[in-house]
Amino acid sequence: MNALNQAISDIGVVPVIKLNNPERDAAPLAKALCEGGVPVAEVTFRAAGAPLAIKAMKETCPDMIVGAGTVTTTAQIDEAIAAGAQVIVTPGFDPELVAYAQSKDIAIYPGCTTPTDYHAALKFGLEVLKFFPAEQSGGLAKIKAMSAPFPQFKVMPTGGVSLKNLKDYLSSPVIAACGGSYMVTADLIDNHKWDEITDLCKKSREIVKEARNG
Template sequence: MNEVLQKISRIGIVPVIKIENADQAVPLGKALCEGGLPCAEVTFRTKAAAEAIRRISKELPQMLVGAGTVLTTAQVDEAVEAGARFIVSPGLNPKVVRYCVERGIPITPGCANPSDVEQAIDLGLEAVKFFPAEAAGGLAMIKAMSAPYGNIKFMPTGGINAKNLNEYLAFPKILACGGSWMVNETLLKEERYDEIARLTREAVHTMLDFKIKHVGVNAKDTEDAMKTASLFGGMLQQPVLPNPRSVFAGDLVEVMSGCGRGTHGHIAISCNDVSRAVAYLESKGIEFNYDSLEYDQKGKMKLIYCKEEIGGFAVHLADKDD
């Protein structure tokens, strides 16, 4: 998949923003980054759109900024010249899509039916926008429509909010979700950037849903691990579950059989999507040990350790369903 689309997938949520005043672009971008979403689709529905993209691209190079509501090839040129790294359109205009494809510009056109999707595939696209998502049938429509098209990904936009976000993102053919609930026009007009940052953090935390999965304890050997796990199991009324490398006391404590990471042990943190969690935490300066990365049978990240210990504990992310 295209590198830009991969980054969008790892971010998970694309804030869709309408800017009337280009002076608001950089403060808004900073609020989105602070909240954990270094990405934005700036809609070409205002005269300030190109200048807003230009300022964000220059002042916040860490942001992945694109142009939305692009209707013509002239707007494509204007957006790319301003610094847009991807193009989004409300519908599938073959002329615009072909223009982008020929120039290597990532584009996700709006598709709401199988005929649109087939055109997109014929034009060589890997992902499309599903718009307007809720009005066009929501996730049920995407699931029904995507069945014959195994390799195409969807970016639903329109009616997505904190309540239905994870329902969409749980479906493997969803690339990411577009939404504007954390950047509504009233907040932007009133320049309430702290509130935008708070709503953005809330959206990210909803998407990732970090929780302590279990605590790991290091034991000197298999016999010691069984003894320790049995003590925890009896105390917490949990079954003792041996496996080749460790012994679990239910799903609360894992006692490692002489092969544990961390000075004192490890802490496992579950999340809805390890890849998106890594992208978010790396944007906050956390480094990961990619030698520890594990995938499930479908090629999805299921486990990875942080590079540094925290308080003497190795820390790893784990898929909540693993």
């Protein structure tokens, strides 16, 4: 894997973040994640102000890896890049978006859950694919089955990942990292429970180490 993909894989877990008030919450959230040993985030474009949140997180924690999630248009890719995003994550496989991101020299993890998706991804020389929604699409069993004909890909399952099944996913060599929102729920963010977020990140990192070293 390239350096960025390897860095994300080394962290092992990617918080998937939807911010309702980025002006207020992006900076302290970035600090809470980094203090918990998880200096990475996927800020989804499902909420207005995603570029603002990406910019604030990068300014607060310059060494943090910040990506843009739920990206569905080339205009959003441009907004994400302008804000400082380092990776684009899409819910599905859109060849136009993949080609556009590559033309802008930014990493992209498209959502892929079928052999057809994986075949399409092959043509773009991708290393990491998002598998979404993971649990609803067959979970780890399907990811392992898909890796047989497509061993060149590492996978980032997102959707239904929690502290309970994180170790199961990460114990598989097919998994690059897991995306999850359990450590950045609306309740935790809106009520400024930064210490709880940090604690959940620390627990996640412990699981990453157990899974990778076990």
